Amino acid sequence: MTENHGFDTPEQGTSDWGVPLNRNFERLDIAVEVRDQESELDTYDPKSGAKFYAVDTGNAYVGDGSEWSQVPVATHNHQQLAVGDSLRLPVKDSDPDSPAPGDVWFRGDAGEVRVHTTDGTQTLGGSSTSTADSTQVSFDVTEPFEDDNWTATFGDGWDYGLAANADIRDVAGRDGNQLQATVPGGENRGIYTIHNHAARTGQAPTSCYHSFALRFEPGFTDNITDDGKLPGFAGRDGTDEGAGGSPANGTGWSARMGWDDPSDHGPGIAVDWYIYHMDVSGSYGEHDYWGRLLEEDVWHDFEQYIDLGTPGENDGVLRGWIDGKLEYERTDLRFRDSGGNDVQWSWWDLYHGGGNTPSGNITVQFDDLGIVRGGMP
Incomplete structure (x- = not known):
């Protein structure tokens, strides 16, 4: 069905063919991010690990099972990511060995913002922008x-x-x-x-x-x-x-x-x-x-x-x-x-x-x- 998300289409004639299809649908809300206007955020269920990308503002959110939490759309530099004037992300060349749920970091090698949830590490939509990949801090x-x-x-x-x-x-x-x-x-x-x-x-x-x-x-x-x-x-x-x-x-x-x-x-x-x-x-x-x-x-x-x-x-x-x-x-x-x-x-x-x-x-x-x-x- 799709290599990126690991969904499988049952072969023709497969018995109990509805089982893999139902499994696909159960995983769909987690594997595929929602893209909509930010004003529509609360109309979607914040399932644990679900991702929401606001197409009008560029803001990204991740669900924890009960509510949506905003994470930054990053601007990359060689040490950290500037996110406005109030939040900054650590830059990693590999995912942390033992992250806790809620930990957020920027994979500088991949140009991605990642968050660890109770269902594992997720990549947040909207993170790989041209500024995220190219803007470098110039220290004096x-x-x-x-x-x-x-x-x-x-x-x-x-x-x-x-x-x-x-x-x-x-x-x-x-x-x-x-x-x-x-x-x-x-x-x-x-x-x-x-x-x-x-x-x-x-x-x-x-x-x-x-x-x-x-x-x-x-x-x-x-x-x-x-x-x-x-x-x-x-x-x-x-x-x-x-x-x-x-x-x-x-x-x-x-x-x-x-x-x-x-x-x-x-x-x-x-x-x-x-x-x-x-x-x-x-x-x-x-x-x-x-x-x-x-x-x-x-x-x-x-x-x-x-x-x-x-x-x-x-x-x-x-x-x-x-x-x-x-x-x-x-x-x-x-x-x-x-x-x-x-x-x-x-x-x-x-x-x-x-x-x-x-x-x-x-x-x-x-x-x-x-x-x-x-x-x-």
Whole structure:
């Protein structure tokens, strides 16, 4: 009947010829996607593994037996798929070994979006478009952390701990080498360094994007006793404002990722933003929890995006993704009072505290940094 879907036409004279035909009809709603106007979606039964492609909008949906869930029509790049500004897909060259129902990924070799359901892995209609097969991300800065030359990507100031507390090594779970950074037990500082966009290009952007992989070394949660700081963004040239207990009074500002005080949340690593913006009360920045607790010894793909917005207005944007899922979004931030001090720095940071120090060494690893100046990829 059809080789693509494995349907069989019974041979002439076959006894019980209705059995394979009935089996074909039972499988038809799963094997063949529905194509219709998106407004008609709810008129179709969301059988587990069924697929719906909206011919008017290009949106794709998969059924789980009770409801339809939207999945993205992808735009391909060499690392991930951009899907608007809020959802991103991992790119794979082969299907995952043990995917869970609901896992979605892009097969870069095949140009297909795939989803794993209770009935197995399905290919979603509408995914193989010309943009999905051809659009590549162009990072302005890339740093694979393969060797000690990573400091050439940074090293524009605030250089601390780059020799004593950082080294390049091969960490399980990633190809090649990675950057390992440590805050020694009893100390606050691990590494500080910056990539100064303004100094290197002559002009700082008003928006910026980071993509990188991050792993927390086993023992991290046992040894942290306070909040901490991780990489992010800053505009602090020519001012002390925006970090270190100097509030953002209209000129200097910063927005670093980090972790919140472990006593404030359940077991795990509470990822947050530590933000010096103009509406923070007090001298220090604001901790804004992403709402997700992470485990040690797991590589996660992180993305960060900032748009400073209009000077003096509460329209600055800050977003954060983990493993392709938008975990944090805020669009009401007032970073500065006038022009200048745009996104001057990509700030590569590992710091413990607060005032408390870790009870033992805390270690993280970074890999595959990409930076886009002036917007999303």
